[in-house]
Amino acid sequence: VNTYYAANLLIYAGVDIIACLALNLQFGVSGIVNFSFIVFQSAGAYAAAVLSMPPDTANGGFQTYIGGYQMPFPIPWIAAAAAGGLLAIPVGLVVLRKLRSDYQAIALLVLSVIANSVITNAVPFLNGAAGLAVVPQPLQDQINPATETYQYVYVALTAVCVVLAFALVARIVNSPYGRTLRAMRDRELAATAIGKNPVRLKMTVFIVGGILAGLSGGILVGFITTWAPSEWLYPETIILFAAVIVGGRGNNLGALLGALLVPVGFEEVTRLMVRLNIGPPGLIPALEWVAIGLLIIGFLWFRPQGVRPEPRHVFEGAPLMEES
């Protein structure tokens, strides 16, 4: 197997795994239907890009953007995570208050569409629809990005982030705090009655998820070196939802599996299909979106718990009770 192809595949897989773990924490474990998830990933990507790029006058001014600080490697990734987390604060404050949960979902969906249209139209901010290009790659001054060594290094860096992200969400999900989150998801009123503050819980999860989403965006933009509004249209969030639903809501390993099956799987199928050259251009991508929709509806109907269902958490000493 070609090293570049393998590295590409592994890095996309890593990015999608981090994103799916974050979405699973929000949607699977806590019941927040974050339809603007991709906006947080995008915030991370833009933050990493404008921090690592030179000032916009440098490349003959063919693109305009804010920032341009030429920061060295770890800073853009850290800033990407911070940007996702920071963006979650105002959004969470507006959306996660005492709104009905389906209202929260549509508010976030609308936010996703609008954020994209604002960035597209406000050209001087992040170069509008054309997006940012020639984003410097991490450590490119130390190692030549065109070498195989660089591919290994990037895969390794991504892998470290995946492991850290997995450890973080596993820690949260398996702790008493995770139990509180599941209680809130299953019966918010009851959780409130025993003194849990659902707004604060949701806010925390929203920020943690935003941080991971931002980090995944930072990793992605450092590898593909471009970022534009067409990369983060709202249907991209739906792919991640499909991944979490297929993999198993509330199960971290399920989210990981879903990330490998759905986003990575579809990416590979596209590559294959394009090579086979079937039908008019644009037909295959369109049909893939239809397949994603069918996947979601099919799983919600036939196997709503996903491939790897959430483990039942039972206290050992408790008397056996039938599940209601």
Next chain:
Amino acid sequence: VSIYEAAFGFGLVSMSVIAIAAVGFTMQFGITNMINLAYGEVMICSAYVAYYLNRAGFSIWIGMLAGALFGAVFSFLLNRVLYAPFQRKGTSYLGMVIVALAVSLMMANLLLPLVGYFPVSYAENQGRLIQWGGIALTIDQIAIVGIAVVVMLLIHGLLKYTRLGKAMRATSANPTLARNCGIPTQRVIDAVWLITGALCGLAGVVAALNSDSFAVAAGAGYLITILAAAVLGGAGQPYGAMIGAVLIGMITELSAAAWSPNYKEVVAFSILVLVMVLRPQGLLAKRGALAAAG
């Protein structure tokens, strides 16, 4: 100043389009408890039905009727085949929202290969320009305003003075109690999907007629404006949606004149956020957004 007078005229047309769409959307939500996120895509499909009839030589008014018919039948089937079985299965509100979003995504992407990416427009002589002060509207635009007024009056009459309307309001308020009182709620809900589907289809054709051209991608934009109007008025409240449509239609057109037409949807969204922060139940609703999701 005359730019604002012109914008006022466009606002009248805009609010008419939004009112037809938002009343249908909000009735679906209020009576069947379904946030139908595929609404914008059904509008676009109906607009294309009218487009192909129009291209085959029929007048746009025939196309409008066909679009409304398509919307009614399609929405009815969508509920019967997909939404209602999921609801009977006990899928949560959130699950239903995800199902609806998946439907919307599938519709848009099934439509794309069929009709293509390029914007199209109706082959329709827009008619004479009628001037009244600084307001200049085409005959078609005035017809749109007329249609909206007639539709709103019909909806008012339906809800207020017919047995079906009464049954709808009862079903909306408490479906279990309504069923126990002998109201055939299943048939009422079927009727709701037919009527609101017709409104949706009509709104799609009217919206397409009012714009220079339209493409599949317009569906998401329609949905946002409709959501803003429906939430502003108090979700599930037909009269609230009418008020919301008037406000959103006028404010977006005036802001387009004062600022930039690129930001129409952003303005609609800002209003939506303000409502959610300041008065999440909307202008008219007693509970609305604040009621706990079951």
